[in-house]
Amino acid sequence: MNPQGIFDVIVIGAGSIGTPAAMYMAQAGLKVLVVDQFASPGQGSNKAAIGGVRATHSDPAKIRLGLQSTKVFSTWQEEHGQDIxxxxxxxxxxxxxxxxxxxxxxxxxxxxxxxxxxxxxxxxxxxxxxxxxxxxxxxxxxxxxxxGHCSNLLANHAFYLSARQAGAVFHFHETVQAISIHNNRVTGVVTDRGSYQAAIVVNAAGPWAAQVGSMAGLSHPVxxxxxxxxxxxxxxxxxxxxxxxxxxxxxxxxxxxxxxxxxxxxxxxxxxxxxxxxxxxxxxxxxxxxxxxxxxxxxxxxxxxxxxxxxxxxxxTPDGSPIIGWADQPDGYLMAIGMCGQGFMFGPGVGSLLTRIITQNELSVQDREILYILRSNRDFIGNEMLK
Ligand SMILES: Cc1cc2nc3c(=O)[nH]c(=O)nc-3n(C[C@H](O)[C@H](O)[C@H](O)COP(=O)(O)OP(=O)(O)OC[C@H]3O[C@@H](n4cnc5c(N)ncnc54)[C@H](O)[C@@H]3O)c2cc1C
Known part of the structure; x- marks a missing residue:
């Protein structure tokens, strides 16, 4: 199949994570395609959430992501004019x-x-x-x-509008069926409607993350x-x-x-x-x-x-915490999965972190701490109390 487009990043999933991630990536100048199987943004787990937003967690990585996200939600109207x-x-x-x-x-x-x-x-x-x-x-x-709390429906839609404004492209009613890999490097995705190229593919597929992971030969405990x-x-x-x-x-x-x-x-x-x-x-x-x-x-x-x-x-996930970061292999496969009961509240924090992972050569000590705690090869024996 001939590729229908060349992007810097393809995000699988326009949910609580994929939509704000696309917004930050597009704002950072990346050419982003988001593919979702449903008809519009936020129609997976995002729409089932009740909109609770907190930094009150027992795990340092989640506290940090919660603090970053709460700041974005609580100032959204002031900064962007939309009431969420x-x-x-x-x-x-x-x-x-x-x-x-x-x-x-x-x-x-x-x-x-x-x-x-x-x-x-x-x-x-x-x-x-x-x-x-x-x-x-x-x-x-x-x-x-x-x-605090806000509307998960309004917030996801607000992120979607900002992502589009910054140039992100969204394809709805389209299902990713395969991740293309060449010489152990991600090269794009194949969907039920076509194929697209990108050196980076982000798994933000929520409850379907393990199925998407298996397309890259990986087994995710989600x-x-x-x-x-x-x-x-x-x-x-x-x-x-x-x-x-x-x-x-x-x-x-x-x-x-x-x-x-x-x-x-x-x-x-x-x-x-x-x-x-x-x-x-x-x-x-x-x-x-x-x-x-x-x-x-x-x-x-x-x-x-x-x-x-x-x-x-x-x-x-088995320990109640997300999995975030690059896979060891294939190169270019980035995970933002296993959000448990907190994916809505982590959306902006995770989205901006993913953007820094892609665009910055040197991450801050705080970001590195988050990524270490939430790495995919941890033993998953902990049990986050406020999950
Ligand atoms: C009853 C309930 C209450 C909740 N309350 C809260 C709350 O108060 N606060 C909070 O923070 N969280 C809450 N949550 C949890 C929150 O909803 C999830 O953690 C969050 O939505 C997960 O975000 P996500 O982006 O990982 O997944 P999703 O929002 O599901 O997004 C994943 C997207 O990937 C797409 N996708 C998957 N596979 C493919 C494929 N192969 N091709 C194309 N598209 C694909 C899906 O269509 C979906 O839109 C609640 C959940 C439930 C069920």
Missing amino acids: EWHSGGYCFVAYTEQDEKSLQDLLVIQKSYGLNIDWLDGQAIRELIPAINPLGLRGGTFSPDD MPDSHEAGITEPVAPFIGPLIVDIHPGDHSANIYFYQQNTGQFNFCLTPEPHIWGYNCNETSDFLPLVSKRMISLVPRLAKLRVRRTWRGLYPM
Whole structure:
């Protein structure tokens, strides 16, 4: 097949990662093609996210990527004029048990050492912050006021418009079927509609990353892990922060929810055990489980009507952290995969990092630290606590 175009970089996937990555790469002067199998940007896992954005993590690489991304989301409207419904309400990880209190307090040491604006609040202070919270047994929690939330749909679209403006080319409804490799170097991709040349191919294929990796002869430990979410009717604002309860509950590892600027509550539950696979049909199990936990945390929610639930995929790795960087081989194959439950919030941070990897000869100490932690040949035995 004759190549239909020659690019500097081909990005596979216009999702939470691929779209902002294309934006930064095109702004840096690279000729970028983004190929996505779906009809428009952000239609994979991106659209299933609920829009939580935080730098509150337990791993230094994720804290750094979170800080960089939060800055971009929180200043987007000011810098670019588009309203992505950003709200700096902060994240509040609540503790109702001694063990959760200890785990969260232990993390503060590393979080603060990486510059995170976060503190422990006792039960009384949490009640002042969230008057509707259930006070029974509340020991306290962490609060990070610079974290927040925004619309994952609006943000991805805003990145897409900026990427196009900077010259990135997007092909939708087109599936990458093969990665072309010559003398152990990437030379482009073959799709169901044609072939394209580039010396660099970025795997930003989200839950499909392992399939794309196999096209380059690689085996990536990224599995589709299904999670459900939902949205309620809108009500007058009464909750500021995004609330996370990391305590294991009935068939769930944790829950998180927040009230949008427009009044609706967005909520999500991490199933325990994991539900692996690509099935995205909603279940009848989710709502009874998640509503019970939300109402026990915020009893006022009991009267709220749910508008819709949906199910999407976390691109999950064994240790709960992404895989970012060049493959040892083939040359020119760059990975930005395995974003787990945080790919939306990492989009701008990962996108700008990928651009620096491609364009800079010498990376900063901070970037090198991130890439070392998130390297593809790590042992994957760690377990990121706030994944
Ligand atoms: C219920 C739920 C709630 C979540 N809430 C949050 C949240 O609050 N905050 C947060 O940060 N994250 C959240 N996440 C996680 C987040 O959605 C993912 O981590 C993120 O979207 C992954 O981004 P990605 O770019 O890697 O994948 P995607 O956004 O899925 O993008 C990958 C793209 O690659 C394309 N693609 C794959 N293979 C091919 C191919 N062969 N050819 C062409 N195109 C291809 C796909 O079509 C897709 O568009 C949530 C996820 C779920 C399911």
